[in-house]
Amino acid sequence: ALAAEESLLSGPSPTSSISRAKTPTGRSLRLLLAEDNLVNQKLAVTQLRRLGHSVAVASNGRETLQALQQAPFDAVFLDCQMPELDGYETAREIRRLEADRKLGNRLPTFLIALTANAMAGDREKCLAAGMDEFLTKPLDLDQLPSVLNRAVGAPSLLPTETPSPISTLARPISQTSEASRPDSMPILDPSLLDSLRTLRFDGEPDPVTEVIDLFLRDTPSRLEEAIASFHRRNATGVQEAAHTLKGSANNLGARRLGAAVGRLDNQASTGRCDLIDDLLQAATTELQLLIPELESQRSH
Numbered sequence: 001a002l003a004a005e006e007s008l009l010s011g012p013s014p015t016s017s018i019s020r021a022k023t024p025t026g027r028s029l030r031l032l033l034a035e036d037n038l039v040n041q042k043l044a045v046t047q048l049r050r051l052g053h054s055v056a057v058a059s060n061g062r063e064t065l066q067a068l069q070q071a072p073f074d075a076v077f078l079d080c081q082m083p084e085l086d087g088y089e090t091a092r093e094i095r096r097l098e099a100d101r102k103l104g105n106r107l108p109t110f111l112i113a114l115t116a117n118a119m120a121g122d123r124e125k126c127l128a129a130g131m132d133e134f135l136t137k138p139l140d141l142d143q144l145p146s147v148l149n150r151a152v153g154a155p156s157l158l159p160t161e162t163p164s165p166i167s168t169l170a171r172p173i174s175q176t177s178e179a180s181r182p183d184s185m186p187i188l189d190p191s192l193l194d195s196l197r198t199l200r201f202d203g204e205p206d207p208v209t210e211v212i213d214l215f216l217r218d219t220p221s222r223l224e225e226a227i228a229s230f231h232r233r234n235a236t237g238v239q240e241a242a243h244t245l246k247g248s249a250n251n252l253g254a255r256r257l258g259a260a261v262g263r264l265d266n267q268a269s270t271g272r273c274d275l276i277d278d279l280l281q282a283a284t285t286e287l288q289l290l291i292p293e294l295e296s297q298r299s300h
Contacts, residue, residue: 029053029074029148034064034090035114036082038214039248040137043196044077044114046207047141050199051148061085065093068103075110075151078131080122081243087113088129095130110151114139116247138192138251141199187286188293189253212294215252219245223284226264230276238276239268245283254294257286 031048035041036059045055056073058064060082068076076094078087085093091111097103112133113126126134133147197208222241229237242265249258264279 029152030072031055031148032058032064032067032073032076034058034061034077034082034087035079036060037079037244037247038218039211040079040251042207042211042214043138043251046196046199046211047139047144049201050141051144053148059083061087061090061093064090065097068094068097068109072103072106073109075112075148077112077114077135080113080115080126087131088125091126091129091131112147112151116250137247141195185255185259187254187256187289188297189255190297192251192253193297209298211252212297215248216291216294219248219287222248223280223287226283227280230273230280233273235268235271235273235276238273238280239265242268242283249290252294254286254290257283257290260286 031053033041033044033048033055035044035057041057045057048055056067058067061078062084064076064078065085067073078090080087082090091113094103094109094111098106098108103109110133111131112135113122113129113131114135114137115122116137123134133150135143135147193208193211196211197206200207222245226238226241226245229235229241242261245261246258246265249255249261260279260283264276264283267275267279
């Protein structure tokens, strides 16, 4: 299944418009992206392909381990929060397999942690799990070449800084404070979609249309999961659905929906369901307001 996904996602060779100077040693790398969120998958794959690399996708930690046992990769991007095995557990298992020589005589796999938020202590947690890099989502296209250069031992394209086991390239996403009024934020900040639109390959579908389609197909069902979990008084289920929704919304520029499901995520994390109903209704309203905004982006 993974091989089929890799063939689908790696696509044709990059066109001449892509700057090969940004790729490590001028060659295409074989990368593995471990990410369960479909919207985040599409965004990251589009960016990495635009740099001239092939990308295979795993939806959870177990699929990641299976992929590494089948073939080597130049670097592996690990979402810190995944089902079955999260990024930290997956990294620890990869290091154990390497220590036991169960991945052959390969060099240690270069592991890049991905997180939606750069929180205090995350860097140390990644180090302890065996990670090499720590980046926030959505990925910054200008930072990726330097990270991938390090993965293959090529000189960095960024100014030399004091080296550290995990670089300082983590870039926190601007988050909305709990106290901010939702109506003071735009329903949709189009800047992220505008950036994604510039990554289109000649002769291929518009990645903005593709990611909007994924979002509109996936988001209502995630919200339904949260509502169903609430009716079962399952705060953990609500939190898991809300966390996925928050990542998709923020990475798409849907600021108000991202803030709404962020509040839902925080409330559900307390294990209490007494305020969840109102927060679910607020998230549902924000999604309804967002849909026409996204639809209007298709025609750009």
